[in-house]
Amino acid sequence: MSRVATREGRRALAGIALVLAAFAAFPWVFGGKLNFGFSLVLFAALATSWDLLGGWAGQLSLGHTAFVGMGAYVSTLLWTRAGIPFGVGLPLAMLSGVALALVWGAITFRLRGAYFSLSSIAVAEVLRILANNWVSVTGGPEGLSLNDLPPLFGFDLYDRRVEYYLALLLLAAALLTSWRVSSSRAGFYLEAIREDQDSSMAMGVNPLKMKLAAFCLSAALSTAGGCLYGLFLAYFEPQGAFSLDLSVQLVLMAIVGGMGTVFGPTLGALVLLGSQEAFRSTFQQRSLFIYGIVIVIIVRYAPDGLLGRLRLLLRRAPWASRLPSAP
Amino acid sequence: MGIALAVRSLSKDFGGVHAVDGVDFDAEEGSVLGLIGPNGAGKTTLFNLVSGYLSPTRGRIALFGKEVTGLRPFALARLGVSRTFQVVRPFPRLSVLENVMVGAFLHHKAAAEAERHALAVLTRLGLARQADMPASALTLAARKKLEIAKALAVQPRLLLLDEVVAGLNPSEMTATIELIRGIRQSGVTIVIVEHILKVILGLCDRVVVLDHGRKIAEGTAPEVAANPEVISAYLGSDDDA
Numbered sequence: 001m002s003r004v005a006t007r008e009g010r011r012a013l014a015g016i017a018l019v020l021a022a023f024a025a026f027p028w029v030f031g032g033k034l035n036f037g038f039s040l041v042l043f044a045a046l047a048t049s050w051d052l053l054g055g056w057a058g059q060l061s062l063g064h065t066a067f068v069g070m071g072a073y074v075s076t077l078l079w080t081r082a083g084i085p086f087g088v089g090l091p092l093a094m095l096s097g098v099a100l101a102l103v104w105g106a107i108t109f110r111l112r113g114a115y116f117s118l119s120s121i122a123v124a125e126v127l128r129i130l131a132n133n134w135v136s137v138t139g140g141p142e143g144l145s146l147n148d149l150p151p152l153f154g155f156d157l158y159d160r161r162v163e164y165y166l167a168l169l170l171l172a173a174a175l176l177t178s179w180r181v182s183s184s185r186a187g188f189y190l191e192a193i194r195e196d197q198d199s200s201m202a203m204g205v206n207p208l209k210m211k212l213a214a215f216c217l218s219a220a221l222s223t224a225g226g227c228l229y230g231l232f233l234a235y236f237e238p239q240g241a242f243s244l245d246l247s248v249q250l251v252l253m254a255i256v257g258g259m260g261t262v263f264g265p266t267l268g269a270l271v272l273l274g275s276q277e278a279f280r281s282t283f284q285q286r287s288l289f290i291y292g293i294v295i296v297i298i299v300r301y302a303p304d305g306l307l308g309r310l311r312l313l314l315r316r317a318p319w320a321s322r323l324p325s326a327p
Numbered sequence: 328m329g330i331a332l333a334v335r336s337l338s339k340d341f342g343g344v345h346a347v348d349g350v351d352f353d354a355e356e357g358s359v360l361g362l363i364g365p366n367g368a369g370k371t372t373l374f375n376l377v378s379g380y381l382s383p384t385r386g387r388i389a390l391f392g393k394e395v396t397g398l399r400p401f402a403l404a405r406l407g408v409s410r411t412f413q414v415v416r417p418f419p420r421l422s423v424l425e426n427v428m429v430g431a432f433l434h435h436k437a438a439a440e441a442e443r444h445a446l447a448v449l450t451r452l453g454l455a456r457q458a459d460m461p462a463s464a465l466t467l468a469a470r471k472k473l474e475i476a477k478a479l480a481v482q483p484r485l486l487l488l489d490e491v492v493a494g495l496n497p498s499e500m501t502a503t504i505e506l507i508r509g510i511r512q513s514g515v516t517i518v519i520v521e522h523i524l525k526v527i528l529g530l531c532d533r534v535v536v537l538d539h540g541r542k543i544a545e546g547t548a549p550e551v552a553a554n555p556e557v558i559s560a561y562l563g564s565d566d567d568a
Contacts, residue, residue, distance in 0.1 A: 140440050151493075184438060185436060185441070188432055192418055195418035195419060196417075199412065199416035199477075201380075201399065201400035201401050202378065202401075202404060202410050202477075202479060203403035203404060203481055204481055205429070206434035207401075288402060
């Protein structure tokens, strides 16, 4: 039953391949729904990245929109102001995200529990206000447009299909990172910190170092997601790029799907965005109402997330006796 | 035999309270040192100082001849110090095996290696059958064992045990005393805080008695038990009445 058993590790890897293959087929099946598909894959990637810090290390950030906005702004400004193309701007933006995480974490990881969450809202707000008021650099409340990008390796960056597959690449990176963490020492250390930070220190875990490492990974992936988001929107302003709503949405996806699991955040993105999309035409403005109902039902009947609930059901199924069970 | 742990004029003030006040003692390598005293004597504060959870106001701590004053708990763990907590602290949502693996990772970087080592520790403590249970589902006795298993998994040279026997029934108590003897025989130096006289008499080579943060006596268990100052610290002297 232990997740380090190589058999389970391989099964999870096969699962990742399956998920990615299914998403790769999406544009052929739902060619007309590429905007929805992009949001789904991007949010799955962002929620998985959030979960590296939130689910595994138990540090609930409500400020991850800071990385998304930072990615959008940095990659766009590098192109419009310095002529640095997207292919170079993206890794540079990721570096800036990591730098932000290092400073942010070094200051706020000394706070515990809710205090870290509250301070994370503040960081994102500071960046939003900065983007809003530093008009000479950011364009202020009028926002920025990302126009005239040259093709990347011959691919037109304004083609929705290309954007979709870039987001899928990011999801692949996020899932593989999460899988790698789940089966390694780092994952155990992060979970130990989440469960009982003081007790973990007695066993040789350096909490600040581990939390910073998780934050940097999470930041790099989230900032890359921000770059893609900016590309997808092509025009954005501070209010949208640094919105608290986006941070909260990522948290909800991870909670609904299952925090501290490889597939949970992706499942959560699928359920939340899927239900929103499915009821959009029938309920129009009231689709957010459906969103709320889904969350209430899940928190009531699957408090550990849908993934945990599914596992329990599978174990109880009539054919479950044929599955390898705990000794 | 060298000195595993040397504590010199160690003091910790909390505001105006001298929780630990100028304490000196040595723990010889491979021995069991008992730490006793009435409630509030400063035993837990002393443990927190030696394991790096508190830094001392004054005084020094040396580990196998090396100065370690002020080092954090994880740094001390790497140097071979390991501890249990009086109020047991399992990682509740991890399985018993995963709890122990966290410690095993200190000296076994690969997951499969750490798992093998953790299973060996669980087998030694008679917890192997519960390996896949969530730690939160264990009985108190099993959780106390898990606490020891977690501390052993880091392969300590100095093990600090904080009331691991208290709260157990007589047969579990005997088993745990046997277990601690076994750990000592494998060469680990042990410092133990305990209230139960049977444990102290049965296990400890030397005993240090604390009262109001000060060391009031030191010696073999029978010597200390006969010391009038120790008796008055526990029972109160005629002067107090």
